[in-house]
Amino acid sequence: MKNILLKRNHIRSFVIIVSLIVLTYYIFVGIWPFIFNLYMSFSKSDLSGNWIFVGLNNYKFLFRDPVFLKALINNFMYLIIMVTIGMVSSLIIAGFIKRTSGLAKKIYIALFFAPVVTSLVAVSMVWKLLYYPEVGIFAKMILSMFPVSPPRFLADPNTALLSIIIMDVWKETGLRVIILHAGMEEIPESIYDSSRIDGASSITQFFKITIPLIRPQIIFLIAIYSINALRVFTQIYMMTTSPPGGPMNSTQVLVVKLYLEAFRSFKAGTGAVISLVIFILLFGLVLMEIKSFQQKWEY
Amino acid sequence: MKRCAIWLLALIFIASMVFVGIGCKEGAAPEEEAMVEEEEAPAEEISAEEVSIDLWWQDWPGGKLWIDTWITVFEEKYPNIKVNVMLVPFEELATKIFPAILAGNEPDVFMFYDTWVVNMDLTGVFGTLTPDLYSADEFNEKVFKQTLLYMYGSDNNIYGVPFSSGAINAGIIYHKDLMDEAGVDPSTIETWDDLKDVAKKLTKYNEDGSIARSGMSFGYLHTGYLLNDLIAAQGASDKLFNQETGEWNYNIPEAKKSMEIIKSFVDEKIYNPYEGDVFTAFPNKLIAMMNLGPWALGAWVDQYPDLELGYMYMPKIEGTDKNVHATAPFACLAISKRLEGDKLNAALIFLREIIENPAFYDIPIDSQYWVGLPGSKAYIDNLIKLAEEGKLSGNKAVVEMVASNYLPNVELIPSKLTSNELQETLIFQEMQSVFLGEKTIDEMLDYLTTNATLKEQEKM
Numbered sequence: 001m002k003n004i005l006l007k008r009n010h011i012r013s014f015v016i017i018v019s020l021i022v023l024t025y026y027i028f029v030g031i032w033p034f035i036f037n038l039y040m041s042f043s044k045s046d047l048s049g050n051w052i053f054v055g056l057n058n059y060k061f062l063f064r065d066p067v068f069l070k071a072l073i074n075n076f077m078y079l080i081i082m083v084t085i086g087m088v089s090s091l092i093i094a095g096f097i098k099r100t101s102g103l104a105k106k107i108y109i110a111l112f113f114a115p116v117v118t119s120l121v122a123v124s125m126v127w128k129l130l131y132y133p134e135v136g137i138f139a140k141m142i143l144s145m146f147p148v149s150p151p152r153f154l155a156d157p158n159t160a161l162l163s164i165i166i167m168d169v170w171k172e173t174g175l176r177v178i179i180l181h182a183g184m185e186e187i188p189e190s191i192y193d194s195s196r197i198d199g200a201s202s203i204t205q206f207f208k209i210t211i212p213l214i215r216p217q218i219i220f221l222i223a224i225y226s227i228n229a230l231r232v233f234t235q236i237y238m239m240t241t242s243p244p245g246g247p248m249n250s251t252q253v254l255v256v257k258l259y260l261e262a263f264r265s266f267k268a269g270t271g272a273v274i275s276l277v278i279f280i281l282l283f284g285l286v287l288m289e290i291k292s293f294q295q296k297w298e299y
Numbered sequence: 300m301k302r303c304a305i306w307l308l309a310l311i312f313i314a315s316m317v318f319v320g321i322g323c324k325e326g327a328a329p330e331e332e333a334m335v336e337e338e339e340a341p342a343e344e345i346s347a348e349e350v351s352i353d354l355w356w357q358d359w360p361g362g363k364l365w366i367d368t369w370i371t372v373f374e375e376k377y378p379n380i381k382v383n384v385m386l387v388p389f390e391e392l393a394t395k396i397f398p399a400i401l402a403g404n405e406p407d408v409f410m411f412y413d414t415w416v417v418n419m420d421l422t423g424v425f426g427t428l429t430p431d432l433y434s435a436d437e438f439n440e441k442v443f444k445q446t447l448l449y450m451y452g453s454d455n456n457i458y459g460v461p462f463s464s465g466a467i468n469a470g471i472i473y474h475k476d477l478m479d480e481a482g483v484d485p486s487t488i489e490t491w492d493d494l495k496d497v498a499k500k501l502t503k504y505n506e507d508g509s510i511a512r513s514g515m516s517f518g519y520l521h522t523g524y525l526l527n528d529l530i531a532a533q534g535a536s537d538k539l540f541n542q543e544t545g546e547w548n549y550n551i552p553e554a555k556k557s558m559e560i561i562k563s564f565v566d567e568k569i570y571n572p573y574e575g576d577v578f579t580a581f582p583n584k585l586i587a588m589m590n591l592g593p594w595a596l597g598a599w600v601d602q603y604p605d606l607e608l609g610y611m612y613m614p615k616i617e618g619t620d621k622n623v624h625a626t627a628p629f630a631c632l633a634i635s636k637r638l639e640g641d642k643l644n645a646a647l648i649f650l651r652e653i654i655e656n657p658a659f660y661d662i663p664i665d666s667q668y669w670v671g672l673p674g675s676k677a678y679i680d681n682l683i684k685l686a687e688e689g690k691l692s693g694n695k696a697v698v699e700m701v702a703s704n705y706l707p708n709v710e711l712i713p714s715k716l717t718s719n720e721l722q723e724t725l726i727f728q729e730m731q732s733v734f735l736g737e738k739t740i741d742e743m744l745d746y747l748t749t750n751a752t753l754k755e756q757e758k759m
Contacts, residue, residue: 021313047416047424049401061757066750067724133575134511134585149509155575157735242576243519243723248732263394264719266419 034279040272047266058269068274070249071257074161075281078253079229081162083222086169090176090221095206097177098184109181113174120171124238127167128154131239154240157250164235164251172228176221183214216293223289230281231255254278350641351381352649353406355396357630358386360601361594361668368662373652380645400424405635408646413449413461414628418715418758421459422452426634429457432647441654442674445709446629460650461629461674462659465592467524468613468624469672469705471515472581472595473588475607477501485611491560494588494614498569501587510571515564516586518577522561522730523722524626525590527712529557531623532616542713545759547751549744558733558740560616565734572734582606593701596694597669610697612704627709628718629674657681664694672702679706715758716751725750 041058043051062068097108115123130137131153142151153163187210195205211218233255237244244260245252254274262271356366363386370382385406387395393415399405429435438447438457446461471494478485481500488494498514505511517525530539535553540546564570574580581589582603593610600606613622632653634646653659653675660678663670673679682699685691691699714721729747732738738746 047397047400047419047421057757061753064753066746067728132579133573135583149507150505152573152575155573157731157737242578243523243727244719245724245728247728248735248737249724249728260719260724265717266397266415 037272037275040269041276042269044267044269054269058273062270062273067245067249067252068257071245071252071254072277074249074251075230075232075253078161078165078232079226082165082168082229083225085165086172086176086225087218087222089169090173090180091211091218093173094177094180094184095210097181109174109178112177115171116174118171120234121238123167123171124235128239131163155247157246157248160240160246160250164239167239168232168235172225176225179217179221180214183217184210187213219289219292223285223292226285227282230278230285233259346641349379349381350645351383352408352642352645353383353385354649355385355387355392355406355409357392357410358388359598361597361663361666361670362386364666364668365663365670368666369659372656372658372662373649376652377645377648380648382649397424400635403637405637407635407638407642408632408649409635411459411631411633412628413446413459413631414626414718416449416459417717419449420453421450421633422454422456423636424452425458426636426638426643426646427452427456427458428460428634428647428650431643432460432650441676443676443706443709445627445706445711446674448711448713450631459631459633460654461631462653463630463670463674464627464672464706465594465630466624466672466701466705467521467592467626467628468528468590469592469701470590470610470612471588471614472591472593473609473611474584475609477584477587478609485609488611488614490614490617492617495564495567495569498564498588499567502569504568508568510568510574512584513571513574513580513586514569514588516570516574516577516581516589517561517564517730518581518589518591519723519727520577521590521592523725523727524718525561526554526557526726526730527625527722528613528623529560529616530554531625531710531712532619532621533557534619534623536623536625536710536712540712540714545715545752545755547714547748547755549747549751550741554744555740556616558730558743561730562733562740570734572731592671593697594669594671596697597663597667600667610701612701621708622704624705624709625712626718626722627705627711630671664698669694672698672705679703714755716754720754721751725754 040051042053042055044054044058045051093112097105097112100108131139133139133152133155134150136153138153139151142148152159154160191209191213192205195209200208232253236246236251236253236256237259240246240251244264245256254277258271258274258278261267261274354366356362366384366386370384373382374380392410393412396405396409396411429438432438433441435455435457442461446464447457450457450459450461452458473485478497478501481497483497483500485497488497494515500514501512502510502514503512527539530536530551530553533553533556535551538551539548539554541548565572574585577586577589580586581591582599590613596608596610599608615622632650634643634650638646655675655677657675657678660673660675664673679699679702682691682695683703686696686699686703726747729738729743733740733743
């Protein structure tokens with residue numbers, strides 16, 4: 001009995017100490033930077049690192065800045081278009097791959113996954129060249145096939161953001177396909193057999209059986225890629241850096257705006273406000289994700 | 300066993316946090332040392348057998364060649380001073396320097412651009428150059444006065460040495476072979492109307508009538524500055540910006556005329572606003588001429604060695620006498636505020652040689668990797684003298700032509716906005732909206748008035 005009590009005390013002490021260490025780490029890495037960021041959002045700094053309290057000035061000027069509002073809109077457009085195109089294309093590809101087997105299946109999965117493991121910076125630079133007006137490969141292909149005006153891609157404010165989204169969808173499709181395909185593989189074949197007996201076509205099976213039963217994977221991917229869409233930076237900055245934010249700010253997004261304000265204009269206070277906005281949007285998305293996972297589905 | 304591993308990890312974590320704290324404390328100490336440094340007046344002698352200074356320098360092909368060659372020359376003259384160069388890409392230079400200063404680990408000497416520090420008090424940030432390097436009066440004699448505008452701290456000391464300018468919108472770079480092909484002599488271009496006539500002859504079209512090659516292009520990098528330059532050239536800087544109230548007013552006839560001049564190139568199908576990145580388009584001859592600094596003459600030599608490029612000074616607007624350059628960014632050098640003793644003396648000697656030794660500017664101008672206009676008055680005055688004696692040719696003739704027109708005509712608008720805030724992310728974006736037909740000129744000028752004023756007053 002005495003030994004059991006002693007052991008219990010040891011375990012309790014151990015848990016407390018380890019918890020303290022983890023908490024300390026989290027305070028340094030998570031809580032303190034957040035609190036300091038909040039302070040920065042109400043302040044202005046000079047190059048010496050002195051901070052002057054300015055109240056809501058940073059918020060006032062930022063929310064009156066049309067470029068910030070444009071960045072917010074662009075981010076939401078990026079989210080909606082990228083997630084929609086990405087999920088639809090990945091579902092279709094995963095569905096097709098499920099119908100294959102053996103070596104062919106493995107090859108397809110490897111081919112689709114290859115862009116996922118490639119450096120985003122390298123991919124962005126290559127696609128920037130592919131998109132080049134007149135002399136880029138895409139422009140030449142389109143001009144050789146269709147009698148249209150030379151496509152402008154990144155140089156046209158109407159197509160710049162969509163061009164980057166297409167690149168992003170291409171790059172990340174492999175990961176989505178693998179996750180969705182894994183979900184599809186878990187569906188018992190007997191359900192498909194029963195539905196076939198009932199006269200269901202392949203398309204009906206896909207919409208009535210496959211998609212409902214891989215809903216957790218779909219929601220997970222929508223949540224993850226929505227978060228990625230709100231934090232998008234590298235591909236936007238690499239592909240539309242002249243000028244920053246693309247033609248007529250058509251590819252201006254929140255993180256690019258944060259970078260320009262905080263690191264190019266040395267307005268850390270304004271950058272702090274933008275990071276808070278991003279935090280609030282991401283927090284909302286994560287809450288929605290948690291709520292979705294708590295749902296129970298019955299079929 | 301598992302518990303032991305966890306305890307060990309915890310100990311390592313705590314130890315690392317302790318050492319991080321020690322590092323931060325060491326960074327804070329030098330402020331006291333800097334105060335002591337200001338009370339002493341170092342006589343520029345190096346007592347040590349060898350002293351080394353660390354230099355951060357922008358990384359670009361011409362710049363690398365320039366600094367490597369210069370350091371060889373410098374170290375031959377001062378064998379007891381060793382210069383360790385770290386090349387930093389332009390984008391990283393902007394984002395590395397100030398965090399390094401705040402962390403207390405900036406290099407001894409570093410390069411930066413004056414437009415990054417507009418409206419910023421450099422006192423206590425960089426090392427003081429007056430009176431140790433030169434007095435304020437001596438500075439105004441040795442470098443062009445206008446270029447020192449952003450180098451003063453709140454204590455009226457000077458904190459940076461402007462040494463070279465890309466001379467934004469000093470003129471127009473062109474393909475010589477395309478000019479010859481079109482049978483055009485660029486020396487006949489004196490006004491913007493002349494420029495348009497020549498550009499028309501250089502423009503090529505696709506079968507569907509779209510532009511295959513722009514006769515004249517207005518690239519993103521410099522065109523945002525061009526609007527204010529054209530307004531200033533018409534003598535309207537005072538109407539454009541009120542320094543006391545921080546109000547910008549683009550709703551003036553001179554601004555409208557400036558935009559109409561540039562937009563006419565779009566309307567008459569000489570300039571294709573959809574051409575994409577001009578730094579790819581121009582060397583690939585998708586553009587025949589564009590507004591760019593004379594540094595571009597050497598910019599593409601490594602990638603496109605067959606390019607034959609020429610440079611002409613910016614033409615005047617009809618009815619005006621001279622071009623006024625309202626923005627003229629200069630590359631500058633500064634020293635760390637933490638320097639003292641031999642290191643401080645070595646850094647000051649390095650800066651003095653850059654201003655006074657003509658070899659520093661001969662290196663880039665004589666080479667194929669052109670880098671821009673020298674900030675040294677003595678050097679430019681000497682070039683002007685040689686030009687008058689008919690002894691100049693090649694790149695030096697171009698430098699003299701541009702410098703003698705450009706530098707005396709720099710009249711900076713005393714705005715507190717950095718180039719990133721005003722020209723790059725506001726003005727050029729709005730100009731594009733006009734070129735692409737999304738806004739009228741009046742709408743654009745109205746927008747600029749409101750938003751430039753908003754940004755300016757945020758900084759007041």
